[in-house]
Amino acid sequence: MNTADLGLPVAVPSTALFTDQYELTMLQAALRSGTADRRSVFEVFTRRLPEGRRYGVVAGTGRVLDAVENFHFDETILGFLRERAILDGPTHDWLADFRFRGDIWGYPEGEVYFPGSPIMRVEGTFAEAVLLETVILSILNHDSAVAAAASRMSVAAGARPLMEMGARRTHELAAVAASRAAYVGGFHTTSDLAAGFRYNIPTVGTSAHAFTLLHDTERDAFTAQVQTLGGGTTLLVDTFDVTEAVRTAVEVAGPNLGAVRIDSGDLLLIAHRVRQQLDELGATKTKIVVTSDLDEYAIASLAAAPVDAYGVGTQLVTGSGHPTCSMVYKLVARADSDAPGAPLRPVAKKSMGAKTSVGGRKWAARRLDEHGVAEAEIVGTGPVPPELTDHQLQVPLVSAGTVVAREPLDAARDRHFAARSGLPLSATQLSRGEPVLPTEYI
Template identity: 70%
Template sequence: MLQAALNSGTADRRAVFEVFARHLPNGRRYGVVAGTGRLLDAIEAFSFDEAALEFLSARGVVDETTAGWLEKFRFTGNVWGYPEGECYFPDSPILVVEGTFAEAVLLETVVLSILNHDCAIASAASRMVQAAQGRPLIEMGSRRTHERAAVAAARAAYVAGFATTSNLEAGRRYGVPTAGTSAHAFTLLHDSERHAFEAQLASLGQSTTLLVDTYDVERAVRTAVELAGPSLGAVRIDSGDLGVVARRVRAQLDELGAHDTRIVVTGDLDEYGIAALAAAPVDGYGVGTALVTGSGAPTASLVYKLVARSDGPEDDAPMRSVAKRSAGKPTRGGRKAAIRRVDARGTAYSEVLTTGEPTPGPRDRLLHVPLIQDGTVVGRETLEAARERHARAVRELPATALQLSKGDPALPTEFVDGGPRP
């Protein structure tokens, strides 16, 4: 597309692309914007070095003119978006990219690959956090996904409310708090469970978490408290009927005087499994496979669509709306502003998209914030800020948003034709 546009003289036309999802995964009530910070880093670093240009030219992917254009490429346009941690709904324009067609079209794959993954993980994580009802969750999915995706998943889960991750690279790179437990292999390494517990306690202290279901749970709990005393930090259960086993372990810990020893459960948990344990004496959850695969929705199904373009390369050339009309996948033309309507009780009740100048009410929120201006990143923020924003955004949603049963999106999306925007 770039090469053909350069050849036809249309590459320098101003263009506006929007990122949105036509629908949420089946039964989901809201989505979560995540990956924005990673995306800003990626756009800032997006360039073509000598090796990349040699590959493209040698394979005949691009001609000499296009290779010369790519050699000088740096994104110089503008990007607006829903800030990280915000909730979104069908058709929400969570990212708006404005620049020349040539510059903007090159970003499509990097934009979609980052946002589709991170939004999917954060959306699943948010449902799990709500199901946990204030109990902490540990992200433990690194062994169930690509090694780089694992780091991104840990970051996205933290934005959505997970307390910690077992992925140390996510801790090093992004500052996500880290935590973990030993595996069955550590117990099996030793001549007995007692020897394994003694070794772990000697190295890590009484606040550690002991895995108690390698052999016999009741015996393991008794041994753990005998060795660590009533100040043992936690025990982990990874198998069996977790609710039933947790109740038995809680009763046993209390009988042994270990009233403050926490119970952490793991084992193929998802939001439904977590919700089913709401009445069980569980103090925390470790979640792996379901989280890093989006709990059945591994992509957010986001698309990157051209919605407006100029009639010529001149700065003052008029802009016009453009849209697909194909059956099943039509789009709405025109650059859109997004408003979250909020009632007097502080509860959101609709998402309004307009192609005209937005007119928010006194309690409403404009959702787009500047992320890149004239090629310079202006929207960086801390991961904690995104995490706090998500907590606020969820509190603002109606109660139906938190239901795990299948249903419609929590907020309807309303379109207002306000005329063309520059």
């Protein structure tokens, strides 16, 4: 296993400490009480979508599979736990031999989801399944939030390319995960070379304002860039006067200049002026790229502008106002004993307020109307109705501890486009509204 695939430094071989302490203290108590080996079913779901969102996007599944496969306690980690005196000796011995040997089912990466959708189901003994809670939620909550924002921006951009440029606006490892999630959600490229290296995402980038300011004149900066990168490069034209910069850019690179980038000001107005100026200078094929704190609403507002591509940073990597999906990991069924074949019985939290859950091991399917458009998310605990058999959403991800569902990142990206296109048209509206599909329990 190459830990670089996790977005982690290669020097960190295990994901076992990407957890909360209470996962381990629960394990210790369960071992003492004799309940640790009871067969258990945990499910990942969210009780609601972020306010105003009409659908969610499952992202991070591939990273979850890597994390599960790499979740083990080596001597260094066990030494840390002993030093902190967190656990007793028998629990340390149990952890030394730990590998997840259960089963995981889930929505495939790129699929859309709704409140109550059983996005991931983890089955095994209580001991092995409970240990995975924090790392699974950490990955899915972050990556799905970014992918949902990316999807909305992709809808707003239409056929125009989107560039992910948020590495400097978040933690360095989160930036790599965000690039991956953004690609699943519909972005085309990233500026983050670590993401390009680890996930084979196309990378882009030319120069910043500092490069222009380094030189004695803007012409000198443009000349140096064109001589180095060729006339097809993108020149940043808003360091000083945009009109003068565009004129200089075409003079230096010629009418076949690849693109100009605008990073400030009234983008709608400036884009129209720059397009007119480029055309008058004969640079009719030169493209216009805009950046500057864009989100899905700003992108949508530029739909009528002569813009060819968008670069998005802060709003993307922070989920455009919703940096988490509020996913939870709840025990929904468990056996009454650790005897082989002991039947499962539903369990559920029944506390006051909104933090209730529905017990039972669940399946999920999407009901379609006569036109093949999704009309409801169906979640059940009993037999699957025959008419829904071919529309079930969960697929096997891990079987008896072995990952069985690795796939290229482009497969998840393509799946998202297909899933999104199968929703009612109102799913793509950026105006605030309720989830586009109701969740029905049967």
